[in-house]
Amino acid sequence: MIDTPTCAHRGVFVTGTDTGVGKTLISAILAKAWQADYWKPLQTGVADEPGDTPSVAFLADMAPSRVHAPAVVLQAPLPPWAAAPLEGVRIDTHALTCPATHAPLVVEGAGGLLVPIDDDTMMIDLIGRLALPVILVARSGLGTINHTLLSLHALKAAGIAVAGVVMNGPPSPSNRLAIERFGGVPVMAEVPALDVVDAGSVAAMAARMPTLASVMEALAARP
Numbered sequence: 345m346i347d348t349p350t351c352a353h354r355g356v357f358v359t360g361t362d363t364g365v366g367k368t369l370i371s372a373i374l375a376k377a378w379q380a381d382y383w384k385p386l387q388t389g390v391a392d393e394p395g396d397t398p399s400v401a402f403l404a405d406m407a408p409s410r411v412h413a414p415a416v417v418l419q420a421p422l423p424p425w426a427a428a429p430l431e432g433v434r435i436d437t438h439a440l441t442c443p444a445t446h447a448p449l450v451v452e453g454a455g456g457l458l459v460p461i462d463d464d465t466m467m468i469d470l471i472g473r474l475a476l477p478v479i480l481v482a483r484s485g486l487g488t489i490n491h492t493l494l495s496l497h498a499l500k501a502a503g504i505a506v507a508g509v510v511m512n513g514p515p516s517p518s519n520r521l522a523i524e525r526f527g528g529v530p531v532m533a534e535v536p537a538l539d540v541v542d543a544g545s546v547a548a549m550a551a552r553m554p555t556l557a558s559v560m561e562a563l564a565a566r567p
């Protein structure tokens with residue numbers, strides 16, 4: 345069932361400056377903080393690991409009804425564009441619509457913005473179609489200014505709203521300042537390197553997140 349208005353008005357798309365940057369952990373923290381549902385539309389690499397959906401369900405301690413199965417699951421640890429043909433799968437990107445829910449929705453992308461889904465569609469195109477504001481997960485350390493500003497540049501060029509950046513890793517006030525000053529978006533949260541990644545540490549971080557309402561109000565107030 346298609347429920348685009350719910351998708352558009354009460355959710356975020358969590359993307360990152362890179363693969364492995366912390367999107368799943370941040371998605372779990374936000375889902376916990378906002379009592380949100382979770383959906384990863386495109387999951388690759390399940391030949392090697394179970395995928396992000398069970399991780400988020402575990403980390404955010406979510407009821408199964410709040411966790412929506414991926415629309416596409418592919419074996420190879422490759423971008424969807426490369427993994428799908430290996431299994432004879434054709435991804436219908438126009439069929440990727442948000443699951444129906446009355447809860448807020450946290451949607452997690454695969455890799456970063458310019459990951460190809462098919463010959464005609466990049467991850468950033470899917471974000472634009474789903475019309476969700478973006479949470480951009482960035483590493484906190486050296487190199488993040490360039491990666492983050494490039495990602496923000498691409499999002500701005502595509503006309504996609506950015507609700508905020510989440511910096512993941514040991515806090516760097518200087519990098520935070522640079523991202524806010526040159527990127528023109530707020531760093532909505534910083535998540536330090538956690539000694540243990542489990543439901544307890546996710547709940548502790550969730551308690552430190554801003555509310556979804558405050559994030560959306562700040563976005564709406566931005567020029």
Ligand SMILES: Nc1ncnc2c1ncn2[C@@H]1O[C@H](COP(=O)(O)OP(=O)(O)OP(=O)(O)O)[C@@H](O)[C@H]1O
Binds near residue numbers: 364365454455512538
């Ligand atoms: N702040 C942190 N503290 C400790 N471990 C972390 C932190 N952030 C991420 N990790 C760990 O780093 C690994 C990669 O993080 P994660 O899976 O969230 O990245 P991702 O961006 O979702 O990757 P993918 O592109 O594969 O979806 C995981 O093992 C995760 O638990």
Ligand SMILES: [Mg+2]
Binds near residue numbers: 368396452
């Ligand atoms: Mg992930």
